[in-house]
Amino acid sequence: MTANATQRHLVVLTGAGISVDSGIRSYRGADGLWEGHRLEEVATPEAWARDPATVWRFYQERRGALAGIEPNAAHRALAEAERRVARGGGSFTLVSQNVDDLHQRAGNDVLAMHGQLLELLCEVCGAVAVDREHLDPHAFVPCGACGFDRLRPNVVWFGELPHHLDAIERAIVRCTDFVAIGTSGVVYPAAGMLAAARELGRRTWVQSLDAPENLDPADRFRPGRAAEVVPGLIDEVLGGRSKGVG
Ligand code: ZN
Numbered sequence: 001m002t003a004n005a006t007q008r009h010l011v012v013l014t015g016a017g018i019s020v021d022s023g024i025r026s027y028r029g030a031d032g033l034w035e036g037h038r039l040e041e042v043a044t045p046e047a048w049a050r051d052p053a054t055v056w057r058f059y060q061e062r063r064g065a066l067a068g069i070e071p072n073a074a075h076r077a078l079a080e081a082e083r084r085v086a087r088g089g090g091s092f093t094l095v096s097q098n099v100d101d102l103h104q105r106a107g108n109d110v111l112a113m114h115g116q117l118l119e120l121l122c123e124v125c126g127a128v129a130v131d132r133e134h135l136d137p138h139a140f141v142p143c144g145a146c147g148f149d150r151l152r153p154n155v156v157w158f159g160e161l162p163h164h165l166d167a168i169e170r171a172i173v174r175c176t177d178f179v180a181i182g183t184s185g186v187v188y189p190a191a192g193m194l195a196a197a198r199e200l201g202r203r204t205w206v207q208s209l210d211a212p213e214n215l216d217p218a219d220r221f222r223p224g225r226a227a228e229v230v231p232g233l234i235d236e237v238l239g240g241r242s243k244g245v246g
């Protein structure tokens with residue numbers, strides 16, 4: 001290889017596993033119930049229409065919890081990776097399934113395919129506003145643009161289409177490396193992205209605590225906790241911190 005080691009085109013997909021080390025509770029584990037509700041019972045448009053007070057309380061708890069958590073070493077490694085790749089003339093696309101704002105706080109631009117907890121969406125006029133202040137679990141927030149009395153969290157619910165799919169597809173087509181971090185590997189369409197990158201012949205890297213269900217012999221699998229593994233993984237993907245062409 002004569003190209004600079006960092007002149008690579010990366011797509012990094014992150015899931016819940018990268019935020020676990022920051023203390024974000026997973027709602028999908030064995031104890032993944034909230035007040036006896038399955039996630040599927042509170043994260044749907046139907047639930048919002050039927051019982052908005054309960055859905056709102058669920059999301060207000062999650063929105064409020066963001067103030068007490070911080071990005072971890074894995075988030076910071078990805079922010080540094082974005083800067084390194086940019087310096088090397090490559091491209092870096094971070095796609096996240098997470099609705100927390102830890103990547104943004106670490107310094108990355110993010111394609112938040114499942115939306116963001118800190119954003120509120122008006123279903124009447126389409127306005128989206130960042131809101132960190134209205135966290136009362138029992139009070140709806142009105143729309144500042146049109147006055148509608150009940151904004152919803154700007155997150156993608158079951159049955160709704162993820163955001164940024166076209167941009168994500170374009171990034172995968174042009175990437176040299178696809179890196180999946182902390183994803184269960186079973187939630188589509190994210191799970192299909194890894195398969196698409198493989199079919200295109202890209203180098204594929206998978207980091208998670210345990211081998212995901214869709215792991216392939218071609219994947220370079222790096223098990224462990226994201227905060228411990230990701231900094232070294234990024235060095236590996238980018239060809240080593242000290243091996244510059246000079
Ligand atoms: Zn509105």
